[in-house]
Amino acid sequence: MRIKSGWVVLGASLALACGANEQPGPEVSTEAVQVPRSEEAVREDASLDALFREAGREFNVPPALLKGLAFVQTRYEMVQGAEEFEGRPALFGVMALGGPLLEEGARLAGVSVAEAQGDARANIRAAAALLSHHADALRVDRSHASQWAPALEAVSGIADAAGRRAFVQDELFRSLRLGLGTLSREWDATGQSLAAEPDTGGRVRTFAAGPDYPASVWRASPNYNARPIGVRMVIIHTCESSYAGCWSWLTNPSSEVSAHYVVREDGGEISQLVRESSRGWHIGATFQCSNNGNQECGLNGRSANDFTIGIEHGGYASTKNWPVGQIDASARLLCDITRDNKIPRDRYHVVGHGQLQPYNRTDPGANWPWTDYLNRANAHCGAGCSVGGAILTRYNQLGGAGGVLGGCMTSELTTPDGVGRFNHFQNGSIYWTPDTGAWEVYGNIRNRWEALNWEKGVLGYPITGEKPTPDGVGRFNHFQKGSIYWTQATGAWEVHGLIRAKWEALGWETSALGYPITGEQKTPDGVGRYNHFKKGAIEGSIYWTPTTGAWEVHGRIREKWAALGWEKSTLGYPVSDEYAVTGGRESEFQKGFLTYTAATDTVTVRMK
Structure with missing residues (x-):
C-alpha cells in the first residue's frame, strides 16, 4: 500500500517469497553436493x-x-x-x-x-x-x-x-x-x-546497458525510492518463475515490488531494474541480527531494503540442481557489486532472503551452492587465486607469471556449460576439458572468442594454443568447431564449418583469398552464409548455401558480381571456385558465368 509518493510500506505480504527452509545461521551448512551438467x-x-x-x-x-x-x-x-x-x-x-x-x-x-x-x-x-x-x-x-x-x-x-x-x-x-x-x-x-522456418534474427532488440553493471540490460522499474543509508549486504532471491516472468513483474508499477537485478537460468542475460544507489522493494522484513549470526546488530529495527541490494534468479527455492552458467554469471555480478560497494563476500553480508525473513520466506533454498558461489565471486574478483593440474602445466610452459599470460586473476573454475575448467590471467586465459587438454587464448583472439560467447558459442573450446601462421604475418587458435585468425591489418575473425573447410582446401591464408576480414555472416536474402577475406589489395569471399555448398570468388570477378548485386543478382550464388579458361579466368554461378579476359581487363556475363 502506498502511503507517500515514492514510498511503500513493505510488509510480509509484499515481499518476495520462496520455498524450502534455509538454516538461520550462516555457520550451519545446508548445501547439497551438485555435479555440474552442461x-x-x-x-x-x-x-x-x-x-x-x-x-x-x-x-x-x-x-x-x-x-x-x-x-x-x-x-x-x-x-x-x-x-x-x-x-x-x-x-x-x-x-x-x-x-x-x-x-x-x-x-x-x-x-x-x-x-x-x-x-x-x-x-x-x-x-x-x-x-x-x-x-x-x-x-x-x-x-x-x-x-x-x-x-x-x-x-x-x-x-x-x-x-x-x-x-x-x-x-x-x-x-x-x-x-x-x-x-x-x-x-x-x-x-x-x-x-x-528462417531465423531472421527479428527477436533481437537493443537495450541500454545497466547503469551499474555494463554486462546487464537496463529494464527500468518504477518501484524504488531513495536509499537512506549505504549498502551493507546483498540478498539472494529466487523468482519462483522463469526469467521473463520475473523481470516483467518487477517492472510492473502495479506490482509494487522490485529487485536490483534478475539473472537468467543459463546466465546468458542479466537485467538491471533498479540502480544500486536506490532502495529497491525486495524484502518485507526489519533486520534482526539474531537471524544473521549476531552480526551487524547496529542495523536492528531497520527495513532490510534500506541497506541491501537484491539479486533475483530465474528458478525456484525447490530447485535441486542450479545451472552452473547461472551461478557463474551471478557470481560475476556479485563480485562487481561487492567490489564497488565495499561489501565483504561472506555469509553474513551475502545472505539468502529466507535468512533475514525466516518466518515466511525460504529462498534461495537448501540446494543453493553457497560455497561454490562465493568461491566463484572471490575468484572473479582475483581473491585467493590458485592454479593447478593441466592448466598449471600449460601455464608454466608459457612462462608462468613472467610469461605471455601474466599473473593469475581467478582460481580454477568450472565453465558455465559444466564440461571444462579455466583460469583467467592478467593477459588471457587457459581452458581445459578432458577431450581437448589445456590451451591458452589471449589478446585479440580471446576478445573475439569472448564476443562469440566463449565455449558456448559456435567455436567450442580451444584445441591449440595461439600460434604464428606459416607466412609469419598472423596468429591463430584452432577450436573444436573452427578457428580465429588475426593480423595487425585485418583484426581477429572466426572461420568455421564448410566455409573454413573450403578455405583450408584452398591453402588457408597462403591462398588467393588471404586472411578473413569478417566473421561468418548471414546473407541479406537469409539463405546463405559468407566470410570476406583480403590478400594485399585484393578482396575475396567464400559463400555457402545448403544447396550450392561453399565456393570462393575473388578479384575482378568478385568486383563484377558485387556490382551486379551479389547473390541477389540474376546470377545467384557461386557454384564453383575460380578456374582458368583460354585468355583468362572464370567462375560459375547458379544461373550463369562471369569470365575475366586478361587482354582487355574486362569481366563479361554469360547466362546459362
Whole structure:
C-alpha cells in the first residue's frame, strides 16, 4: 500500500517469497553436493520424453514444444512453488502451472488439481490440454511452429505483453532452435518445426546497458525510492518463475515490488531494474541480527531494503540442481557489486532472503551452492587465486607469471556449460576439458572468442594454443568447431564449418583469398552464409548455401558480381571456385558465368 509518493510500506505480504527452509545461521551448512551438467545435457535430457510424446499425441501438440516449455519453466524439475510476488500464484510441476491456469488445465485433462500439482504425467497432460485449448481458440496453424506463439503466450502466466513475447521468443524458441534431443529431431523431420522456418534474427532488440553493471540490460522499474543509508549486504532471491516472468513483474508499477537485478537460468542475460544507489522493494522484513549470526546488530529495527541490494534468479527455492552458467554469471555480478560497494563476500553480508525473513520466506533454498558461489565471486574478483593440474602445466610452459599470460586473476573454475575448467590471467586465459587438454587464448583472439560467447558459442573450446601462421604475418587458435585468425591489418575473425573447410582446401591464408576480414555472416536474402577475406589489395569471399555448398570468388570477378548485386543478382550464388579458361579466368554461378579476359581487363556475363 502506498502511503507517500515514492514510498511503500513493505510488509510480509509484499515481499518476495520462496520455498524450502534455509538454516538461520550462516555457520550451519545446508548445501547439497551438485555435479555440474552442461546446459546442452540438461536441455536434451530424455527422461520425460515418453510423457511428452503421450500428451502430445493425446492433445495434438508437438511433443518437442511441450518439452521446450518444460525446459524454460523448470529445467524438467517437479517444482513445489511458493507465492513469490503478491498477485502471482505459486507454480507446480515440470510445466510450472499455477492458479487459474492450473485449474483450467486440470479440468481440460480430466485430472484433479492435486494430481496436476504433484504427478508429472498429470501435470504434463494438463499443460498440453491447456495449450491445445488456447490453440483452438486462437485458430493456430499447428503445422507451423512459429504460429504457436500466441497460444504459448496465453499459457505463460505472464501479465505483461513484453514479458510474454520475451518468454516465447527469447527463451522458449531460442531453446527449441538449440535443440532438445530426440524430440527436436523428430519434429524437424516433419518439416513443421522452427528448423523449417528462417531465423531472421527479428527477436533481437537493443537495450541500454545497466547503469551499474555494463554486462546487464537496463529494464527500468518504477518501484524504488531513495536509499537512506549505504549498502551493507546483498540478498539472494529466487523468482519462483522463469526469467521473463520475473523481470516483467518487477517492472510492473502495479506490482509494487522490485529487485536490483534478475539473472537468467543459463546466465546468458542479466537485467538491471533498479540502480544500486536506490532502495529497491525486495524484502518485507526489519533486520534482526539474531537471524544473521549476531552480526551487524547496529542495523536492528531497520527495513532490510534500506541497506541491501537484491539479486533475483530465474528458478525456484525447490530447485535441486542450479545451472552452473547461472551461478557463474551471478557470481560475476556479485563480485562487481561487492567490489564497488565495499561489501565483504561472506555469509553474513551475502545472505539468502529466507535468512533475514525466516518466518515466511525460504529462498534461495537448501540446494543453493553457497560455497561454490562465493568461491566463484572471490575468484572473479582475483581473491585467493590458485592454479593447478593441466592448466598449471600449460601455464608454466608459457612462462608462468613472467610469461605471455601474466599473473593469475581467478582460481580454477568450472565453465558455465559444466564440461571444462579455466583460469583467467592478467593477459588471457587457459581452458581445459578432458577431450581437448589445456590451451591458452589471449589478446585479440580471446576478445573475439569472448564476443562469440566463449565455449558456448559456435567455436567450442580451444584445441591449440595461439600460434604464428606459416607466412609469419598472423596468429591463430584452432577450436573444436573452427578457428580465429588475426593480423595487425585485418583484426581477429572466426572461420568455421564448410566455409573454413573450403578455405583450408584452398591453402588457408597462403591462398588467393588471404586472411578473413569478417566473421561468418548471414546473407541479406537469409539463405546463405559468407566470410570476406583480403590478400594485399585484393578482396575475396567464400559463400555457402545448403544447396550450392561453399565456393570462393575473388578479384575482378568478385568486383563484377558485387556490382551486379551479389547473390541477389540474376546470377545467384557461386557454384564453383575460380578456374582458368583460354585468355583468362572464370567462375560459375547458379544461373550463369562471369569470365575475366586478361587482354582487355574486362569481366563479361554469360547466362546459362
